[in-house]
Amino acid sequence: MRLSSLRLRLVVVFALVALVSAVAVSGIAYWINRDAVLTRAQNAALNDFRESLGENAGALPRTPACDAVQGAADTMAGSTQRYEVVLTAGQRDGSVCTASSDPEFSLGDVPDALRAAVARKRPLKGPNKAEYHMYWQRITLEGEPYLVSGAKVIGGGPTGYMFKSLAPERDDLNSLAWSLAIATALALIGSALLAQAAATTVLRPVQRLGDAARRLGEGKLDTRLRVSGTDELAELSRTFNDAAAALEKRVAELSAREESSRRFVADMSHELRTPMTAITAVTEVLEEEADSLDPMIAPAVKLVVSETRRLNDLVENLMEVTRFDAGTARLVLDDVDVADQVTACIDARAWLDAVELDADRGVMARLDPRRLDVILANLIGNALKHGGSPVRVSVRTGTSAAGEEELVVRVADNGPGIPEEVLPHVFDRFYKASASRPRSEGSGLGLSIAQENAHIHGGGITAENAPGGGAVFTLRLPRDAGRPAPEGDGGDADGGSGRTGPDGGADDGEAGR
Known part of the structure; x- marks a missing residue:
């Protein structure tokens, strides 16, 4: 669609600038707050899980009974961070005991890559002071966001996994997103209203200038603009008034000259008509007597007759032209x-x-x-x-x-x-x-x-x-x-x-x- 209206183009430009600015600011604000909210929740849960794992799972023997493992898992899940725990521990018979604080969560819910990273033993050299490290990952289970973390108790103890729901943080971020979207819409509406007001303020003088130029083009040379202020539009109005005054003066001079020329031609034609009538009558007589004239005089008489007729035609044509011009x-x-x-x-x-x-x-x-x-x-x-x-x-x-x-x-x-x-x-x-x-x-x-x-x-x-x-x-x-x-x-x-x-x-x- 062509934006032929300057007002419409100005409103669209204001709206686009406001939209881009609002979206950019809202996006930056959203991502900063999202990172802050998730980092805060994540760090709190991981730190609590690390301490609880050391206190509860670390106190178990190397080959604890399944009841003890289940008790440790339930105790760890009772943290104020409200997460669920899955513990695994080896048995004397070579089997593995798995205990979950909530039946909805199992070891199968832990991503394979995370389990492999938790179980990997790292050599003790350089800056590495521990054989096993804690790892975490954000996943989605049945449409809900979770923070999953795992660590192995140093010294061959149990391995623990934490499932921390991020639904409250998601809800908070959704509320923030809606608030930012509403703020963006309000900024867009406000920018459109501001653009309309600015367009009205800026374009009203331009419209008056256009109307004045149109009237000037229609021949109303006395058209002038009222000038107020010292801005660029005021200077443009002054320039228009000066140009209109100069044009009016010039047209008046040319009109006076043209009228004088027309009057001269008309007067000359009318003044010539009377003597031309008399001369034409004489030439008609001469033409009738041409055959009886001296052969030496006859060519001159014919030339006079011809030129008289030509001059008479010119006078008549000039009079006709002056009628059209007048x-x-x-x-x-x-x-x-x-x-x-x-x-x-x-x-x-x-x-x-x-x-x-x-x-x-x-x-x-x-x-x-x-x-x-x-x-x-x-x-x-x-x-x-x-x-x-x-x-x-x-x-x-x-x-x-x-x-x-x-x-x-x-x-x-x-x-x-x-x-x-x-x-x-x-x-x-x-x-x-x-x-x-x-x-x-x-x-x-x-x-x-x-x-x-x-x-x-x-x-x-x-x-x-x-x-x-x-x-x-x-x-x-x-x-x-x-x-x-x-x-x-x-x-x-x-x-x-x-x-x-x-x-x-x-x-x-x-x-x-």
Whole structure:
């Protein structure tokens, strides 16, 4: 499971540290107490058994009678240490007499390894001063823990074995283990509560910082944090406030500059429109009289007419761009038969012989007819100019990624395609793919205006190269553009003309082919 929450990770880390620490401390405490309890009980029993064996079994003759052996065993078992005794002694006839203070215990209960160690005679040399030694071992009999010890009386006397129950010590250690387990659980719960309190204390400023950053990202540049204290989080809040203030100031400066630039372009376009109207009227007169002019003057007149039309297109395009930038562009929606709209666009510009149309009649969409005409004119005109005929236009319907019905118009040309380094810039304003041809008949705004008109409908345009050659522009628009336009997009508030070419048609946009 992924721990995506910082609070949860902090609580888990605190709990793990507390758990490991508590378990380690409890384990160490348990083993220290266990060793102390068992050692104390063991030493007390062994010392008592050693003394009792010497006093009682050592007083017996070398070949004592079985009754005497039994009496010695019973006497030894009466010790305050509460252990049971098994004594063995050799008889004159060579037999062995075995006496037990409790019928439940016998010589067979003593481990073979312990009996062998007790019976082994050790040479008297070096630090060894006795032939026989006492040995002990912890065993389990019928589920109960016992301390078993054995020793042989020096001088050939009886051999004695002690069975000391360790059940009381086991019960005490179990109680200790339960107490330590409860303490560990309480430490774990306490650490979790402490981690929660620490997480709340530490993460509350972080959460406030995150909320402030989110509001700042949403454009609320006046967002500030309340700063208190002198710790690292307070310093971080001060840094955030300083950064937000600097950002607000910088954005205000850039917004003022951008607004000034937009106003300049809009004012310039409007100021140029009046003289351009007069110049256009004059050039139309000159064009009508071109055939009667002096042959030396006619080329100059044609150049003036051509450049005047180009300048007029540029002014109109600039005015259209300023509407989008100012957010004043609006849609004038109507129910449109898309196939009829494409046919009308092609026919109005005399492109019928150069365009192949693949569109079914009756495909209806609720769009702005004028803006759809601008988009189609720019895409088809661009394909004709840079790709060459025949240009193939197909109209299909489909489903968008959001599950909504959409209109898909593909414009494919028969040219060499668009260079890969140019593809990302085909919709940029005034972008020219080659510096060797800075002038063209287009303004360099056509494809940009087409993209803006697609955006205001809630759609978009993409450009790519077909596998077999040629460029393909794909227009995707919702079949019902009646929903609110995305913030920042727009169209003409009054549904103005928005012409992008001399015939209300296409501007090539310098697609770069």
